[in-house]
Amino acid sequence: MPRKMHLAFNLSTTHMNGRWNLPGAWGDRTFPDVTLYEDVARIAERGCLDMLFSGDGTGVPDTWKGSRDDAVKWGVYFPRVDMNPVMVAMSRVTQHIGLGLTYSTTFMHPYYMARLMSSLDHLTNGRIAMNLVTSTRRSDAANFGFDQLMEHNRRYERMEEFVAVCHELWDATESDAMIWDQETGQVADPAKVHDVRFEGRFFKVEGPLNTPPAPQGRPVIVQAGGSPRGVQASARIADYVFGADMPRALQVKQRAALDAALIECGRDPDDVGVLWQTPIAVRETAREAQAYREMLRTSLTPEGVAVFLSYSDGYDFSTLPARFKLGELRAEIAATNATPNGLVHKLATKLGADTEVTREEFFEQGLLIATQYDLTVAGTPAQVADHLEEAFExxxxxxxxxFGQAIAVMADISAVVELLVPELQRRGRFRTEYRGRTLRENLSEK
Ligand SMILES: Cc1cc2nc3c(=O)[nH]c(=O)nc-3n(C[C@H](O)[C@H](O)[C@H](O)COP(=O)(O)O)c2cc1C
Structure with missing residues (x-):
């Protein structure tokens, strides 16, 4: 029997970055109409997908020209809502599918997060995952009172301590502590609710949590760091990992680095799966799929592309000289503490660090990266399934x-469930029913 894949669908930018008004996206509805999310959840569960996921960031992009106007005008990473109530709404119309939320360990407090995740785990009957991010953007940091981004590695140290606090809080109440005895009126057993007195470098927290023990015990923790320090943090704290959409050779390299880091932590690399972000355009014919993918080329205005690129790398690209070397620009960006793995890094990897490009060439290439046109896998169900099987192995x-970022959300979720999932099921690569009770159980099914 071939090993089965796990599949998630990314809802992060379905209404942003030029995608909301593509045919098959939001139609007559506008963000944040919860009925669209409910519809997506019902369809995704019909396809037995593991998880619906949403990323997050709180800042309005203002790196391009030092202004937020083009971001607001063209809807680049704007607008957003906290997706936690939306996840609850999706959980009310489904029974099995997992729901992944994103929060920043650089800005949030672990007591609040541990309590929120425990509460959501109850409301979803054990289907919640939290994607922890360190946040790479200045405007997010400014929302929380920071003049500049905390140093990159220090953010990961804080993340690791943040998770240690959460673990202590989640573990402090034993799973059978609740009694709810109708006769005596006793609610819980005090002997099973333990002290927490955490004192570390970043946090001082006295517990315990006042929530009842969560169905999953500890909600599933996901992490998506792509730098060497980010991968090390994944090995230390993540149950599951998100990997970036990047050329396969880089994914193979990242998986090897993660495996080595897991072994160093005394963990079994077989226990930690990676869900590789994979943008797809799947249609019944290859010609239709290609035409669908082509929509990406014009999905964002030039200003929208510039906002996207500047925000993502934390660098105002309106200040670029007429010609420059990609490697030099990459070094300048890494020095700002955003991430050493951003879009210019991708471009330097693709075209060579010593390559000199003009401003115009940079924005042309940037469009292909910003829209994910470059890495979008377009084809028939069989062609896309071939690609996935090769990448999986x-x-x-x-x-x-x-799957994501979705091109046009409703069209994409339907295509995944109606065209791709049946093909993967025929090949014995994907489940035909949910077996586990919780998201953690479904994700660990081998
Ligand atoms: C699939 C995927 C989803 C991500 N979602 C978010 C997100 O919602 N918010 C965010 O600030 N960063 C997000 N990131 C960025 C990562 O958390 C991380 O910062 C990035 O990969 C750079 O790696 P580094 O932090 O190790 O330098 C995501 C990355 C990937 C691959």
Whole structure:
């Protein structure tokens, strides 16, 4: 029997970055109409997908020209809502599918987050995952009172301590502590609710949590760091990992680095799957799929592309000289503490660090990266399934894929469930029913 894949669907930018008004996207509805999310959840569960996921960031992009106007005008990473109530709404119309939320360990407090996740785990009957991010953007930091981004590695140290606090809080109440005895009126057993007195470098927290023990015990923790320090943090704290959409050779390299880091932590690499972000355009014919993918080329205005690129890398690209070397620009960006793995890094990897480009060439290439045109896998169900099987095997057959960013959300979720999932099921690569009770159980099914 071939190893089965796990599949997630990314809802982060369905209404932003030029995608909301493509045919098959939001139609007559506008963000944040909860009925669209409910419809997506029902369809996704019909396809037995593991998880619906949403990323997050709180800042309005203002790196391009030092202004937020083009971001607001063209809807680039704007507007957003906190997706936690939306996840609850999706959980009310489904029974099995997992729901992944994103929060920043650089800005949030672990007591609040541990309590929120425990509460959501109850409301969803054990289906919640939290994607922890360190936040790479200045405007997010400014929302929380920071003049500049905390240093990159220090953010990951804080993340690791943040998770240690959450673990202590989640574990402090034993799973059978609640009694709810109708006769005596006793609610819980005090002997099973333990002290927490955490004192670390970043946090001082006295517990315990006042929530009842959550169905999953500890909600599933996901992490998506792509730098060497980010991968190390994944090995230390993540149950599951999100991997970036990047050329396969880089994914193979990241999987090897993660495996080595997991072994160093005394963990079994087989226990930690990676869901590789994979943008797809799947249609019944290859010609239709290609035409669908072509929509990406004109989905964002030039200003929208510039906002996207500047925000993502934390660098105002309106200040670029007429010609420059990609490697030099990459070094300048890394020095700002955003991430050493941003879009210019991707471009330098693709075209060579010593390559000199003009401003115009930079924005042309940037469009292909910003819209994900470059890495979007377009084809028939069989062609896309071939691609996924090859990628799955090359990266060690543990985990699977997260489809996204969606091009047009309703059209994409339907295509995944109606065209791609049946093809993967025929090949014995994907489940035909949910077996586990919780998201953690469904994700760990080998
Ligand atoms: C699939 C995926 C989803 C991500 N979602 C978010 C997100 O919602 N918010 C965010 O600030 N960063 C997000 N990131 C960025 C990562 O958390 C991380 O910062 C990035 O990969 C750079 O790696 P580094 O932090 O190790 O330098 C995501 C990355 C990937 C691959």
């Amino acid at each position: 090359a990266t060690g057959s543990r985990g699977g894929f997260m």
